[in-house]
Amino acid sequence: MDFSVLLTDIPTLLVVVLGVPAVLAAYIVGGEFLVRRLPDANRPQVRPWIWVGPAIFLVAAILLIPAISTAVQSVQDNQGNFVGLSNYATQFSDFPNGGAWVAIRNNIIIWLIFYTLFTLAFGLVLAVLFDRVQYETVVKSLIFMPMAISSVALGVIWKFMYWYQPAGSDQTGTMNAIVTFFRHDPVAWLQDQWPNGIAVLNNLALIGAATWGITGFSMVILSAALKGIPGELLEAARVDGAGELTVFRRVIFPLMMPTIVVVGTTLVIFALKAFDVVYVMTNGNYNTDVLAFRMYNLLYLSHNPAGASAVAIILLVAVIPVLVFNLRQFRAVEARR
Amino acid sequence: MSVAAARQVESTAVRFSPKWISERLGRVGLHVAVIGLTLAWVVPTLGLLISSFRPFAAIATSGWWTALAPPYQWTLDNYSQVLDPATSNLGTAIFNSFMVAIPSTVIPVTIAAFAAYAFAWMKFPARDWIFLAFVGLLAVPLQLTFIPISKFFVDHGIVPDNLSSLGLPPWLGLWLAHAGYGLPFSTYLLANFFRALPSDLFESAEIDGAGTLTVFFRIILPLSVPALASLVIFQFLWVWNDLLVALIYVGGAPEVAPLTVNLANLTNSLGQGYQLLTAAAFFSMIVPLAVFLSLQRYFVRGILAGSVKG
Numbered sequence: 001m002d003f004s005v006l007l008t009d010i011p012t013l014l015v016v017v018l019g020v021p022a023v024l025a026a027y028i029v030g031g032e033f034l035v036r037r038l039p040d041a042n043r044p045q046v047r048p049w050i051w052v053g054p055a056i057f058l059v060a061a062i063l064l065i066p067a068i069s070t071a072v073q074s075v076q077d078n079q080g081n082f083v084g085l086s087n088y089a090t091q092f093s094d095f096p097n098g099g100a101w102v103a104i105r106n107n108i109i110i111w112l113i114f115y116t117l118f119t120l121a122f123g124l125v126l127a128v129l130f131d132r133v134q135y136e137t138v139v140k141s142l143i144f145m146p147m148a149i150s151s152v153a154l155g156v157i158w159k160f161m162y163w164y165q166p167a168g169s170d171q172t173g174t175m176n177a178i179v180t181f182f183r184h185d186p187v188a189w190l191q192d193q194w195p196n197g198i199a200v201l202n203n204l205a206l207i208g209a210a211t212w213g214i215t216g217f218s219m220v221i222l223s224a225a226l227k228g229i230p231g232e233l234l235e236a237a238r239v240d241g242a243g244e245l246t247v248f249r250r251v252i253f254p255l256m257m258p259t260i261v262v263v264g265t266t267l268v269i270f271a272l273k274a275f276d277v278v279y280v281m282t283n284g285n286y287n288t289d290v291l292a293f294r295m296y297n298l299l300y301l302s303h304n305p306a307g308a309s310a311v312a313i314i315l316l317v318a319v320i321p322v323l324v325f326n327l328r329q330f331r332a333v334e335a336r337r
Numbered sequence: 338m339s340v341a342a343a344r345q346v347e348s349t350a351v352r353f354s355p356k357w358i359s360e361r362l363g364r365v366g367l368h369v370a371v372i373g374l375t376l377a378w379v380v381p382t383l384g385l386l387i388s389s390f391r392p393f394a395a396i397a398t399s400g401w402w403t404a405l406a407p408p409y410q411w412t413l414d415n416y417s418q419v420l421d422p423a424t425s426n427l428g429t430a431i432f433n434s435f436m437v438a439i440p441s442t443v444i445p446v447t448i449a450a451f452a453a454y455a456f457a458w459m460k461f462p463a464r465d466w467i468f469l470a471f472v473g474l475l476a477v478p479l480q481l482t483f484i485p486i487s488k489f490f491v492d493h494g495i496v497p498d499n500l501s502s503l504g505l506p507p508w509l510g511l512w513l514a515h516a517g518y519g520l521p522f523s524t525y526l527l528a529n530f531f532r533a534l535p536s537d538l539f540e541s542a543e544i545d546g547a548g549t550l551t552v553f554f555r556i557i558l559p560l561s562v563p564a565l566a567s568l569v570i571f572q573f574l575w576v577w578n579d580l581l582v583a584l585i586y587v588g589g590a591p592e593v594a595p596l597t598v599n600l601a602n603l604t605n606s607l608g609q610g611y612q613l614l615t616a617a618a619f620f621s622m623i624v625p626l627a628v629f630l631s632l633q634r635y636f637v638r639g640i641l642a643g644s645v646k647g
Binding site for chain 1: 367368370371372374375378379380381382384385388396397398399400401402432435436439440443444445447448449451452454455456459460461464467469470471472473474475476477478479480481482483484485486488506513514516517518520521524548549550553574577578579580581584585596597600601604605614615618621622625626628629630633636637640641
C-alpha cells in the first residue's frame with residue numbers, strides 16, 4: 001500500500017481528531033463562563049439554551065428547514081415558479097409503468113411487505129431456535145455479523161451469489177449452482193422479470209439479500225424479548241400438556257407481540273429507504289427501481305430537482321403512519337413514567 | 338450387585354422408551370436446524386472470502402466451492418493489486434473513511450450529550466415539545482433534506498474542491514450533514530439514559546457546591562459510559578457504512594471519496610478493476626468487523642435501547 005498518503009495527511013488527521021472535540025469542549029466551558037457572569041436570577045433562563053442550542057440549531061438547519069423547503073419546492077418548477085401539483089401529476093402519470101409507479105409499487109408494496117415479513121419471520125425463528133442450544137452466543141454472532149458490514153459490501157457478496165451463466169456452462173453463482181443441481185435451468189436472479197414483466201422475482205432477490213443483512217437486528221431484539229418471558233409461564237403451559245408448537249403460538253407469540261410491532265415499524269422505515277442494495281446490484285434496471293433511487297436519479301441524472309422533491313414527499317407520506325405510531329408509542333411510554 | 342443390575346435394567350428401559358427416542362430426535366433435529374441455518378447465513382460471506390484468494394480467471398469460470406478440492410489455485414494477487422496504488426485508490430479511500438467517520442461521530446455524540454443533559458435535568462420553555470419534535474424526526478427520510486442542503490452547500494462554497502483550496506478539510510459539509518442526521522437518535526438515546534440516573538446524585542453534588550460543568554463532566558459522563566459507548570459504535574458504523582449521504586455531499590472523486598463510494602464505483606465499472614472487487618470488499622469489512630467483534634456487547638445494547646434512526 002502507498003503509505004505516503006498517510007504520512008502527508010497524518011497532521012490533518014491529528015488536527016481533526018483533536019481539534020473537533022477541543023472546539024466542542026471550548027464551546028460549553030466558554031458558555032458556562034458567560035452564564036456565570038450573569039445575575040443569579042437570569043442563569044436558569046439562559047443556561048438551558050447554551051446546552052441545547054447547538055443541537056436545536058443543527059437539527060433545524062440540517063433536517064427541519066430543508067424538509068420544509070423540499071415540500072415547497074415540490075409545488076414549484078425548476079425555475080421557482082408555483083406550478084401547483086403538476087410535479088406530482090408527472091410522477092403519478094401513465095399508470096402502471098410510467099412516472100414513479102414502478103418505484104412506488106416496488107417500494108411500498110413488494111419491499112414493504114416482503115422485507116418486513118421475511119426479516120421478522122427469520123428473526124423470530126432464529127431467536128426461538130437459538131434460545132434452546134448452549135452455543136447460542138456463537139451462532140448469534142455469526143447471524144449478526146452482516147449487520148456490521150456496509151450495504152455496498154453486502155451488494156458485492158450477493159452479486160456473486162446470484163451470478164448467472166447461460167444454461168449449459170458451469171455456474172459460478174452459489175444460487176444457480178443449487179438450482180442446476182436440482183436439474184432446473186439456471187435463473188437470472190437479478191434480471192428475470194418473472195412473472196411476465198411484473199418483476200417480482202428480481203425484486204425478491206434484492207429483498208433476500210437485504211434481509212440476510214438485517215435479520216441479525218430483529219433476531220437480537222426479539223431474542224431479548226423472548227428471554228424476558230417468565231419461565232414459569234412456559235413451564236405451566238407445558239405441565240398442562242401443551243406441545244412446543246402450542247406453547248409458541250399461544251404463549252410466546254402473544255407476549256412478544258409488542259416487540260414484534262416495534263421492530264416491524266423500524267423495518268418499515270428501512271424498507272421505504274432502500275437504496276444501497278439497489279444501487280449496487282441492479283442500478284435500478286429491470287424494473288427494480290425504488291423511490292430513494294428514483295429521487296437520486298432525477299436529481300443527478302435528469303437534473304430535475306422539482307421532480308426529485310415530489311418523489312421525496314411521496315416517500316415522506318409513506319412514512320407518516322410510522323412517524324405517528326412512533327410519537328404515540330413515545331407518549332404512552334412517557335405517560336407510564 | 339443385584340441392586341446395580343436392577344438399576345441398569347430400569348435405565349435401559351427409560352432410555353429406549355418412545356418418549357425418550359422422540360425427545361432425542363427432537364434434540365438432534367434442533368441442532369441440525371440451528372447449525373444448518375447458521376451455515377446458510379455464513380455461506381455468502383465465505384464464498385466471497387474464498388473467491389478473493391482465487392485467480393481472476395478462475396473466479397470467472399468456476400464456482401468458489403471448486404477451490405476446496407484439488408487442484409488448489411490459491412493466490413494473493415487480488416490483495417496485492419488492491420493494495421497497489423497504481424491499480425487502486427484503496428489507501429486513500431480508507432484514510433478518507435476515517436476522516437469522514439471520526440468527526441461525524443464525535444460532533445453529534447458530543448452535541449447530543451449537551452442537549453440530552455438539558456432535556457433530562459433542566460427546565461426551559463417548550464422543552465417537551467422540542468423533544469417530541471426530535472422523536473418525530475427519527476422517522477423522517479433523509480432524502481427530504483438532500484436537495485436544499487446540497488444547493489446551499491454549492492451556493493456557499495461548502496464543496497470539497499473549494500474547501501480544500503481554502504485549506505479547510507474537504508469533508509466539512511459531510512460532517513455537518515452526518516451530525517444533523519445523527520442528532521435526533523443520539524439525543525433521544527442519551528436523554529433517556531440521563532433521565533434514568535438517580536437525581537439525588539446531582540442534588541448532593543450541587544449542595545456541595547459543584548457547578549453544572551462539574552456535574553456533567555464528573556458525574557453524568559462517567560456514569561453514562563455504557564450508553565455513550567453503544568452510541569459511538571452505532572454512529573461510527575452507520576457513517577462508515579453509509580453510501581448515499583457521502584455520494585450526495587462529496588461525490589465520487591477519489592481524493593475525497595470514502596471506501597463505500599470507492600467500492601460502489603468498482604462494482605458499477607464492469608470491465609476495469611472488476612478483479613479488485615472481492616479483495617476490496619473484504620478491506621471495507623475489516624474495520625466494521627473489528628469494531629463489531631471487540632465491542633459486540635455495547636453494539637447490541639445500543640440496538641436494544643431502541644434504534645429507530647431516520
